[in-house]
Amino acid sequence: MTRPRAAVVVTGSELVRGERSDLNGPFYAQEALRLGLQPARIAIVGDDPVELETVLREAFDADVCLVSGGLGPTHDDRTIELVAKVAGVGLRLDEGLEAEIEAISRRFAERMRRPYADFVAGVRKQATLPEGGISLGIAGTAPGVVLDAGSCVVVVLPGPPGELQRLWPRALETEPMRRVLGRTTEPERRILRMFGVSESAVAKALADAGGDGDGVEVTICARDFEIHVDLVVEPGMGARADELERDFLGPLEEYVFGRDGRSVQEVVLERCRAEGLTLGTAESCTGGLVAGRLTSVPGSSEVFRGGVVAYEDAVKHDLLGVPEELLRAHGAVSAEVAEAMAAGARERLGVDVAVSVTGIAGPGGGTPEKPVGLVFIHAAGPMGERPVRIEIPGEREWVRARSAATALHLVRRLLES
Incomplete structure (x- = not known):
């Protein structure tokens, strides 16, 4: 059985200009796949009405068209009028939606000490929907809407990802979407x-x-x-x-x-939690990236105690206890110093397991003996120690990001040993 196709249209000139990354397209596509739809394409288009209309006409060839953005009160928010145009329907003012948006706008006007009259046109614009469109209410001041356009069901949600994701479940509850999803079987x-x-x-x-x-x-x-x-x-x-x-x-x-989609930081934290181990970091060239990835996981505080960003040699000595003679003999970027940093993190942070990173991220600072991209990582715990030396070609941020990923996987392997 051929699965119904879903086309995604993400609007916003700031996305086309590269000023902001698109989060809505991947969300829509992943949700479509989860529900048994076949993601056909993701199109990112600016606010130019000709460009947007062209992309929408192509997307209406799919069984479902998932649109984000362009629902605000300003002149360049054209999504609703163009969806109506492509669907061949008129526009109508939803009075209930207008009252809902008005209440929010009046409170905002009071806080800003501005007359509500400044907001009236924008409120009416945002409360205007395609004929036949089903209002999903608002998450912010921009509404969501579902329109049965015949061969295509169109879902239009606000551009801010948080607002879009709050309204998405409501879209799935509408009769047009339930009808399409009734033809799917979740793979x-x-x-x-x-x-x-x-x-x-x-x-x-x-x-x-x-x-x-x-x-x-x-x-x-x-x-x-x-x-x-x-x-x-x-x-x-x-x-x-x-x-x-x-x-x-x-x-x-x-x-x-x-095999379950969890990130390496989630795997590391869960393994530590299961074994009753605490975790800490000592970072130089990565500047806290390893700790950042760990603390991005909710509940990480049950395992992760903290980290030390020791950039200068003096900080490595003062906060991590790296011997000055070791720094003089081998240099900050060395296997010996990485080992001492991990040991110092275990002692000073009072943790069971620690990982350290020291290297030359560039673009300067390299030598023939220690080129840019040379990184030493060391993981230590009650189960033993694991060192690694890597040379990473590429720009500074590439070196830093890959070093952080390697450090997390080194800890994972240590915990698995």
Whole structure:
């Protein structure tokens, strides 16, 4: 059975200019896949009405068109009028929606000490919907709307990701969306995460196993210095997926660190939590990136005690207890200093497990003996120690980000030993 197709249209000139990254397109696509729709395309378009109309007409060829942005009160917020134009319907003022937006706008006008008259035109604009459109209410002041355009169901939600995601469940409850989703069967997704192997090696392993197809779609993506492999399994094709996964992963099993979509920082924190271990960091060239990734996980405080960003040699000595003679003899960027930093973090932070990072991120500071991109990482805990020396080609931020990822995976491997 062919799955209904979903096209995503993300609007905003700031996205086209590269001033802001798109978060709504990936959210829409992931939700579409989860619900059994087939994500067909994601289009990012600016606020130019000709460009937006063209993209919308193409997207209306899908069974579902998911749109974000362009619902505000200003002159360049044109999404609703253009959706109505492409659908061939008129516009109407939703009085209930107008009253809801007016109440919020009046409170804002009072706080800003501005006359409400300044907001009237914008309120009416935001409360104007395509004929036949179903209002989803508001999350902010911009409304969401679902429109049955015949061969296509159109969902239009606000651009701010938080507002869009709050209104999305309401869109799924509408009759037009329930009707489309009634034609779908949610596929099974198998999520594999690997580290330490190249994308080409993973692709070769898949090809050697016979490749995907026959109800199993495999995507391979290098992301965050890992290889992410997703299997989308159509109903009834579980045995085929089992066989492909077994043959495909045979030569790659040692690189697999996750099968449930969790990030490496989540894996590390859960492993520490399960074993009753506390964790700390000592960072130089990464400047707190490792600690940042760990603390991005809710509940990390149960495991993570803290970190030290020791950039200067004096800080390495004063806060981490790295001996001055060690710094003089080997230099700050060395295996010896990385080991001492990890030991110092364990002692000074009072943690069971610590990881340290010291290196030359560039663009300057390198020498023939210690070039830019040279990084030493050391993980230590009651189960032992794991050092690693890597040379990372590329720009400064690339070196820093890859070093942080490698440090987290080094801790993971230490905890697994």
